[in-house]
Amino acid sequence: MDQLSRIEGLRAAMRNEALDAIAFIPGSSFRYLTGGTFHVMERPTVLIVPLQGRPVVVLPDLEAESWDVLGFDAEVLRWRDEEGYAGAFAQAARLLDLPVIGVEGLSMRVIERNALQAAFPRSELKDVQAATLSLRAVKDAGEIEHLRRAVKMAEAALTLTLAEVQIGMSEREIQLAMMANVLKQPITGPVSPPLVLAGANSALPHGHAGEYRLKSGDALLFDFGVGSGGYRSDITRTVFIHDVSAEDRELYDVVLEANRKGHEAARPGLSCHALDDLCRGHLEASRFAPYVVHKTGHGLGLDVHESPMVMRGNHALLAAGNVITIEPGLYWPGRLGVRIEDDVLITEAGCESLSTLPRELLVLA
Structure with missing residues (x-):
């Protein structure tokens, strides 16, 4: 990770x-x-990167050693539980003259916002989430390698799990089997419980595994x-148990063709709007149009959902x-619900699917 170039990229965004x-x-x-991961808890930790000058970090004393090992050049303002954090934020305000401070609206909590506003009472706090997400949108070689590993491990875990699925198993039992197979991989976090949805529950895009039995x-x-170095894969496959009706097969094939069209079209210079319009347009042209409920995709990286959003109206x-x-x-x-999700790298020549599991309809005997 090149910290200096990332800070310079951030400062270019600040100027904009x-x-x-x-x-x-x-x-x-x-x-x-x-490069650091710290707990979000009752003790505020805030990194302030100014347009000019040295960054300042306010952090609880118990995190000081973890911060020091990062080797990140910043003025460190430590505070202890019995003192409270107001003094450290006030010290930051004495070091920095900041009329306009950007914050990330999706993550900044009220406790940190209030601490900043108290320390910088004349400053304007501005939500700049879109700008910080855009900063992370183009991945470097190291980030791409982590994503490749994350996809490979996820696919290995799914392959093992599919071999264990049997009629009569509950969604929850399959989910537990999947988690066990994930933990067999050399993951370096993060890991979240997988969505495992069967029968009519598969029509819930973000449902929860329960006691329904196959x-x-x-x-x-x-x-x-799964995670590799903090970077997350995100794949979806839909299979059928023992048999599939003609109508369900028809619906599956419509989704499969939309996925294929997306792979065929994705390339540099194509707008996110156009890619979504192509894929969703295929779904909407079918007799299953009433069952379209979401956009085609999203960016992937340290967050499962990040920039760019592949949706109509986003002309990036x-x-x-x-x-x-x-x-x-x-x-x-x-x-039923059917989703076929791949993780796709945009390349100079077009795109490369990092996920390689078959997309064609699979019926488990």
């Missing part, structure tokens, strides 16, 4: 947004800039990912180094 600084709490952007003819949807152009998902889906309430 007319900011004097951006303040970060622990999370993906914090890690992207410093029957012949059911769709079985897996949506999950894809660029080499973007990693996105292509995940068309159809969700027929009370019957």
Whole structure:
């Protein structure tokens, strides 16, 4: 990780947004800039990167040693529980003159915002989430390698799990088997419980595994990912148990063709709007149009959902180094849902699918 170039990229974004600084709490952007992961808890930790001059970090005394090993050049303002954090924030204000401070609206909590506002009472706090996400949108070689590893491990875990699936198993039992197979991989975090949804539950795009037990003819949807160096894969496959009806096969084939069209079209210079319009347009031209409920995809990296969003209305152009998902889906309430999701690297020549598991309809005997 080249910290200096990332800080310079951040400062270029500040100039574009007319900011004097951006303040970060622990999370993906914090890690992207410093390499550090810290708990978000009752003790505020805030990194303030000014447009000019040395960054300042306010952090609890118990995190000081963890900060020091990062080797990140910053003025460190430590505080102890019995003292409280107000004094450290006030000291930051004495060091920095910041009329406009950017914050990430999706992650900045009220406790840190209030601490900043109290220490910088005349400063304007401005949500710059879009700018910080854009900063991370184009991945470097190291980031891409982590994503490759994350995809490979996820696919290995799914392959093992599919071999264990049997009629009569519950969604929860399959989910536990999947978690066990994930933990067999050399993961370096993070890991979240996979979505495992069967039968009519598969029509819930973000449902939760429960006690429903597999029957012949059911769709079985897996949506999950694992981590490598903090970077996350995110893949979905939908299979069928023992048998598949002609109508369910037809619906599956519509989703499969939308996925194929996305792979065929994705390239630098194509807008996210155009890619979504192509994939969703295919779904909407079918007789299953009422069952389209979401956009085609999203960026992937330290967050499962990050820039760029592959959706209508986002006219940002894809660029080499973007990693996105292509995940068309159809969700027929009370019957089934089908989603086929791949992790796709935009290359100079077009795109490369990092996920390689077969997409064609699979019926588990």
